[in-house]
Amino acid sequence: MQTDRKTQGILFNVQKYSVHDGPGIRTILFLKGCSLRCRWCSNPESQRLEPELAFNRDKCLGEDHCQRCHSVCPNQALGVAQDGKMHWIADNCRQCHACAQVCPNKALIVYGYKATVEQALRWVEEDEAFYSRSGGGVTLSGGEPLVQSDFALALLRESKRRRIHTCIETCGMVPWHVIREAAQHLDHVLYDVKLADSEKHRAATGAGNEVILDNLRRLKREYPNLPITVRTPVIPGINDTPEDIRSIAQIVKDLGGTRYELLGYHRMGTPKYVYLGRSYGVTEQNLPEERLGQLRALARQVLTGAEETAQGVCAGA
Ligand SMILES: C[S@@+](CC[C@H](N)C(=O)[O-])C[C@H]1O[C@@H](n2cnc3c(N)ncnc32)[C@H](O)[C@@H]1O
Ligand code: SF4
Ligand code: SF4
Numbered sequence: 607m608q609t610d611r612k613t614q615g616i617l618f619n620v621q622k623y624s625v626h627d628g629p630g631i632r633t634i635l636f637l638k639g640c641s642l643r644c645r646w647c648s649n650p651e652s653q654r655l656e657p658e659l660a661f662n663r664d665k666c667l668g669e670d671h672c673q674r675c676h677s678v679c680p681n682q683a684l685g686v687a688q689d690g691k692m693h694w695i696a697d698n699c700r701q702c703h704a705c706a707q708v709c710p711n712k713a714l715i716v717y718g719y720k721a722t723v724e725q726a727l728r729w730v731e732e733d734e735a736f737y738s739r740s741g742g743g744v745t746l747s748g749g750e751p752l753v754q755s756d757f758a759l760a761l762l763r764e765s766k767r768r769r770i771h772t773c774i775e776t777c778g779m780v781p782w783h784v785i786r787e788a789a790q791h792l793d794h795v796l797y798d799v800k801l802a803d804s805e806k807h808r809a810a811t812g813a814g815n816e817v818i819l820d821n822l823r824r825l826k827r828e829y830p831n832l833p834i835t836v837r838t839p840v841i842p843g844i845n846d847t848p849e850d851i852r853s854i855a856q857i858v859k860d861l862g863g864t865r866y867e868l869l870g871y872h873r874m875g876t877p878k879y880v881y882l883g884r885s886y887g888v889t890e891q892n893l894p895e896e897r898l899g900q901l902r903a904l905a906r907q908v909l910t911g912a913e914e915t916a917q918g919v920c921a922g923a
């Protein structure tokens with residue numbers, strides 16, 4: 607439909623040739639905005655809906671060579687630090703982004719840009735040859751892609767019109783009617799369940815998990831033929847006890863016929879927290895491989911009659 611193609615949204619990244627985010631080789635469209643604030647989130651630049659400034663001071667050329675940002679900032683939000691590099695005073699910043707436009711070394715950048723469905727799918731279609739051979743397609747991620755519901759739904763509808771295989775990575779924290787509409791245009795769903803205990807979930811992500819679990823159960827009930835993979839990122843000190851994983855695996859088992867995967871913890875997002883002037887919420891440096899292996903074995907045990915797959919286990923139907 608013409609209106610879907612013209613629908614506009616805010617992306618912060620497009621990643622091509624991904625093999626980890628749904629079947630086959632895929633292009634991932636990362637939509638800005640999220641309904642949760644997970645303390646370990648690898649994409650902090652996704653969380654706010656609006657485009658936002660980031661400052662990588664390692665790239666700043668310093669006042670002896672360049673003061674362009676300083677002279678264009680209307681709000682005294684950029685000062686000079688003792689070492690001669692710029693200092694971003696986030697509290698004064700009004701997000702006008704004039705500084706990012708003049709910075710010659712990309713020390714100041716903006717996360718987030720507008721795109722129409724037509725534009726976004728043009729990027730996706732550049733890789734069409736890879737999808738047809740591998741069974742891949744487009745994956746919507748973020749952030750929580752369904753927060754920009756009009757844009758996400760238009761992307762999914764238009765993708766199906768173009769016969770592109772569709773997948774989504776979701777935390778499930780959106781109204782049911784949005785998930786129901788999305789399900790009608792999806793070929794695969796990657797659905798995070800981060801914690802079974804609602805209070806622990808609230809402490810770690812900013813919200814309880816009732817809506818998330820209700821939506822998951824309803825999705826399975828009303829769309830029994832839609833393949834769902836439930837995933838849990840295993841975060842040290844947050845959800846890495848046997849009890850945490852056993853409880854989530856039990857939820858997956860009760861759904862029936864649903865794949866379950868445990869994702870290893872990584873800290874690849876930490877530099878972006880610094881650029882955004884925020885702090886990372888997990889102190890532990892890593893999750894030992896051995897521990898992850900033990901938790902995967904435990905999940906497999908819970909999913910009785912489990913059928914092992916390359917990366918996860920699948921509860922019997
Ligand atoms: C960035 S999220 C975007 C999709 C959606 N917001 C969600 O949480 O499912 C994509 C995937 O990355 C995982 N993830 C985020 N931060 C992570 C981290 N530090 N280590 C491992 N996985 C992480 C999430 O659990 C999710 O499965
Ligand atoms: S975004 Fe605007 S207000 Fe903020 S630092 Fe840059 S120029 Fe100043
Ligand atoms: S414009 Fe960029 S490189 Fe120049 S002083 Fe500002 S931050 Fe540094």
Ligand code: SF4
Nearest residue numbers: 640642644647749777
């Ligand atoms: S739900 Fe996903 S994108 Fe949102 S904060 Fe959590 S991990 Fe990050």
